[in-house]
Structures are given as structure tokens and as C-alpha cells.
Amino acid sequence: MKKLVILGGGYGGLALIQELFSGYLPPDVEVILVDRMPYQGLKTEYYALAAGTVSDVSVRVKFPQYEGLRILYGEVTEIDLENKRVLMLNDDPIEYDQLAIALGCTDRYHGVPGAEEYTCSLQSFAAARETYVRLNNLRPYSRVHIIGGGLSGIELAADLRESRPDLNIAILDRGQRVLSSFPNRLSAYIHRWFEDHNVEIHNGVSVSRVEQDAVFNLEEPIETDIAVWTAGIQPVKVVQELDLPKDRSGRILLNEWYQVPSHPEVYVIGDCASLPFVPSAQAAGAQAEQVGNVLKALWRNDTPKVHPLKLKGTLGSLGKHAGFGLMGSTSVIGRVPRILKSGVLWKSKRNY
Ligand SMILES: Cc1cc2nc3c(=O)[nH]c(=O)nc-3n(C[C@H](O)[C@H](O)[C@H](O)COP(=O)(O)OP(=O)(O)OC[C@H]3O[C@@H](n4cnc5c(N)ncnc54)[C@H](O)[C@@H]3O)c2cc1C
Structure with missing residues (x-):
């Protein structure tokens, strides 16, 4: 049997599995999924989990079951590309013939002293749960x-306002407006929403240091009870430690079939892959589908055909009743994008 090992059962890893098992899978290929958790955590909802507006179980999705799919639970500690094996914490190494790395991302602290020690995170299920406990025990x-x-950051601030009307909440942002890469109209709508809901936005803040009870804007201390970091991401540590060519965001550079050029048996998907988009669940899913098609074509001894990835747009929420979105160059605000976002979530919970 040939072993295809998929590291990470998030948006990318599961979309790959769905693609592989929806068509012909050669009988001599065994697919092994490895994840630290016994279910998918819907990462796009971790802000709501942390705020306390949704429950833990409502952002979990059961892993799919297929004949020919083996699921192993455990912590990946290292990928040994030369010997084609994955090292696990307290478990035997897993050998592979082909590997798909879909382990997602973690916080990037840009070298700000104290940020890792003193800020809360949304970047893993465990971290979002801890953030929930800390925020809701305030x-x-x-x-x-x-x-x-x-x-x-915006979605967290809005949901936290709904969850805890008493808290003094402020967003500290480096730019002149929040969501600075989006059209002005969207940022203006979000600024108004926060003004109406008593959330402060401080623009032009350059966070230089974090201590237990203060965030520093250059030398000026801003007293705080809790700070949450939503100011940057990078691939997870296991991927950071791979000695491979990467882009400026630390994502692995790939060939046109999403393989590591020096190790074509290794595919990289989602937040760990250097794609022409900012990392998103949508990009991870669309790319994983293509990786599935590449693998199937190669197993048939065909030449894979890869089309440029196309994304539908971005949707964001401001609490339960308002939202915003950008579809191509069209921006939408208010209740409709919020309903659309709930629809996307509903669909992703029923995908497998
Ligand atoms: C608060 C928030 C809101 C977001 N909103 C949106 C949105 O509205 N739309 C959108 O498109 N994107 C959104 N994103 C981004 C999106 O969640 C990610 O881009 C997407 O999850 C990436 O998919 P992935 O498959 O690469 O990784 P993930 O979905 O993160 O999956 C990685 C998997 O790997 C597992 N894993 C990681 N490390 C290890 C290890 N060492 N050992 C074992 N298992 C491990 C994890 O348990 C996880 O299951 C949001 C992100 C956040 C944090």
C-alpha cells in the first residue's frame, strides 16, 4: 500500500479528503489524516467562541468516515523530509509516500516584547477557549x-460587546482606519457601528511592548486588564522549522501543482502555502480541491491541469445582526452580508 498522509484536518485538509473520496481512489492508496483534535474546529468562528456568543460544541464538525481513510490523533512535532516521516509527540513516527501539509497558522508577534507572554490568542481551538475563560471571568x-x-479583531470586538455590555473595549490599530485594505465605505460603516456600540478605535497605534497590565504605544503605556493579539499570523511552528524556500509571510513556495519543488511528493495547502491571496478558509478549500485533482491525475498517470484559483469574496460579522462584505469591487453592508455569512457557516458544517 502507498501512504498519503494529510497533516491537519481543518479547512484545507478536509476539503482535500472530500475531493479524494468523491472520485476514484486507487485501491493501493491508504489515506491517513493526522490532527491533534478529534473533530474539525471551525476556525472562522473562534472569535465568537472567545467572546462567549457561541458554545464550544457549535463550532466543531465531526471528521468524515470513509473506507480507506484512517484517522490518527496526535501532536505533530517535526516533518523529516529526507526520510519521508512525520515525528509525533509520544507516538511512533508516521512514514509516508506522499504528504499534504495543512497545519494552518499561528500568531506572528513581529518581535514585540511581551506580546507572546501577555496577550490572548484566537489561533487554535485551545487558545480561543483560554481567551474565552479569561475574557468572561473579567x-x-x-x-x-x-x-x-x-x-x-473586528469580529471579536463586536461579539464581545454583545456578550459583555459592561466591558470597556478598544481596538488598537496601526493604520488610519480599520480594515485598511478594504474600501473606505466598509471601514466607515464599521467605525460608525463601533461608535454606536461604544467600542473605541485608536488608530495610528504602534505597539512596541506588552506587559501584564499595559500595552505600550511606543513609550506611552495604555493600562489594560486583558489584551488580545489579532495583529498578524504565520504558518505553525512545525512549518516555520522546515528548511525550505518561503515567502515574506513564511509560507512555503510551491510549483504549479502545489508541490514543494525539491520534494514533489510533498504538497502544502492553506495557510502554510504561498498563494496569491491572504490566508483564508475559502482559499484553503479551493486550493485543496485542486491538490486533490492533481493527485488523482498523477495516480492515473495523466498530466494534471490546474486552473487559477478564484475566490468569491470576503464576509465579516458585527455581532449577530450586522455585517459587511466585499464581492469583487462591490461592498455590501448591513443585515444581508450577516445572513450570507451565517449561510456559509451552515454550509461548512454540513459539508462532510
Ligand atoms: C477569528 C478568525 C476569523 C476568520 N474568519 C475568516 C472568514 O470569515 N473567512 C475565511 O475565509 N477565513 C477566515 N479566517 C481564516 C481561516 O480560518 C484560515 O485561513 C483557515 O482555517 C485555514 O485553513 P487551513 O486548513 O490552512 O488551517 P486550519 O483550518 O487552521 O486547520 C489546521 C489543522 O491543523 C491542526 N494542527 C495544527 N498544528 C498541529 C500539530 N502540530 N499537530 C496536529 N495537528 C495540528 C489543527 O488542529 C487544525 O485542525 C479566520 C481566522 C480567524 C482566526
């Missing part, structure tokens, strides 16, 4: 600072 009127006014 005394009334405590001060929360969310560092980074991108999509996840």
Missing part, C-alpha cells in the same frame, strides 16, 4: 484591548 467594567483591526 470583573465588570474591565478594560480589554484588541491589538489589530483586521477581520478577526
